Amino acid sequence: MAAQIIEVILLVTFSLYIILHANASDPDPIQDFCIPNNEPFLPCKPLSEVTPQDFIFSGIKSPGNFSEIGFSGISVTPTNFPSLNTLGISFSRADLKLGGVNVPHLHPRATEIAYVVRGSIYSGFIDSTNRVFAKVIEAGEVMVYPRGLVHFQMNVGRYPATIIASFNSQNPGIIRIPNALFGSGVNDILLEKAFGMTIEQISSIRKKFISKEIVS
Structure with missing residues (x-):
């Protein structure tokens, strides 16, 4: 019974953690401002x-x-x-x-x-x-x-x-949809099936977003 209670507590704790972090935005500041400092160990400019x-x-x-x-x-x-x-x-x-x-x-x-x-x-x-x-x-x-x-x-x-x-x-x-699909090296066959396009059409589009040095 004790083991089951502990398991439930852990499950609830984990669920709350996920919910809180899923809805979190940037952390709240703890000072008026913090202009980054180039010196080591000093995160903010004096x-x-x-x-x-x-x-x-x-x-x-x-x-x-x-x-x-x-x-x-x-x-x-x-x-x-x-x-x-x-x-x-x-x-x-x-x-x-x-x-x-x-x-x-x-x-x-x-x-x-x-x-x-x-x-x-x-x-x-x-x-x-x-x-x-x-x-x-x-x-x-x-x-x-x-x-x-x-x-x-x-x-x-x-x-x-x-x-x-x-x-x-x-x-x-930022994730630009055309670049993400045709400029990131996604497999041509997958794109062919997803969009109902030929490999030639996909290759033509890909040339606009991906350099020749990157292998698709």
Whole structure:
């Protein structure tokens, strides 16, 4: 009987652990801020060395480099803006040329809120029942994409478009669906069966996402 009670306690404890960690976001900070320090054994820069400039980022004044599908994205995380460290947030700037597309993708660790600075964007996401929630949003409007759901954007206006997005994680991560499927070395036969395409068609698509040095 005692062994059964212990087994039940362990099972309940394990279940609570899984539930709590499945719903957890970034850890809560235990101080006002922590700007990473280059010195060993000192995770945060000493307060006396922190300046206002540490909290200012100027890297999204202009668009980044555009892809062949008319999309430019600049992610802002603690990697390029150290003051975001421990704060549980990050953001990005996205620019789309006429007809430009931000391909279907997802962020495994964050919910995203996108604000349209200018332009008209066909924007939406797909839920776990394959229902699409999409519409055209205009400058000044905001759309939210729930954590882990596939979402997308396309410039359907007559002018270039700009979006500023924020995330409730300092490291939201990104998985671009086309790249993940055709640029990661997934077996060709599996893709052939999954999409009903020929090996030749798959190879043609793969060339856009994977370098010749990588063996499929």
